[in-house]
Amino acid sequence: MPTYVIEHMEDDNPDTSFPHWIALEYAQMIKWAGEGNTVIFSSLSPTSVKSLSEQLVARGAQEGSFRAETRSVRELMKQEGVPLEKVCLLDPRAEKEIAPEDGKEYDWFLFGGILGDDPPRDRTGILRRDGYSGRHLGPVQMTTDTALGVTSLIVSPPHKTLSTITFVDHPTIRFDEHEGVEMPFRYIVDEKSGEPVLPQGMREHLKADMDRGLDDF
Secondary structure: OOEEEEEEOOOOOOOOOOOHHHHHHHHHHHHHHOOOOEEEEEOOOHHHHHHHHHHHHHOOOOOOOEEEOOOOHHHHHHHHOOOHHHEEEEOOOOOOEOOOOHHHHOOEEEEEEOOOOOOOOOOOHHHHOOOOEEEEOOOOOEOHHHHHHHHHHHHOOOOOOHHHOOEEEOOEEEOOOOOEEEOOOEEEEOOOOOOEOOOOOHHHHHHHHHHHHHHOO
16 A cells, blocks of 8 residues: 655744645545555644644544654655655656556655645755656646645556546636636546546635735735
8 A cells, every 4th residue: 555755845834833725735635545545744843743633633534544744754764664766756857657557666655745836946856856766747737635646546446547537727716607716737627526626625715815815905
């Protein structure tokens, strides 16, 4: 069973609670990982470990489905005996595309916890320097939760491929017939609704954020 590691690379404020919108994306990652798999959130501040854990449990995350850690991925690998060659970095600049056989080749799938970079700043390069094998997920930037979802669909049975997953690029999230916001990312399309898969609560967060912006004028 694969383990998914999110090396948190956003700036943490040790004196405040973990940002709500990031917690929404991290909760969605646990859903994408699926039952029996674990998502590790590494390189968090002690305050964020507590705050994120509380928010994830409040959103229904089950015991054992995630770990929130102050240790970095390299520290965790060393202490848990995971060799470098068994870790795959999801890297937009990798030469090879993620494939079903990678689910047997690697034990851990590593993502940079980088949320909302538009345009991308290649912060994954910080992890790339450590020498991991890399795989890419296609030419269009995804949110990190979408990237984990795509990886899970491909490396876990029944094993999809990039070409068999339905995506939508830069969708407009509609709040009503007059209001909406365009998202500059690629999303998986829900097969039943035909809508982009967003974290639960994200649509409401985007609407509230837009309303706050309008109030500033």
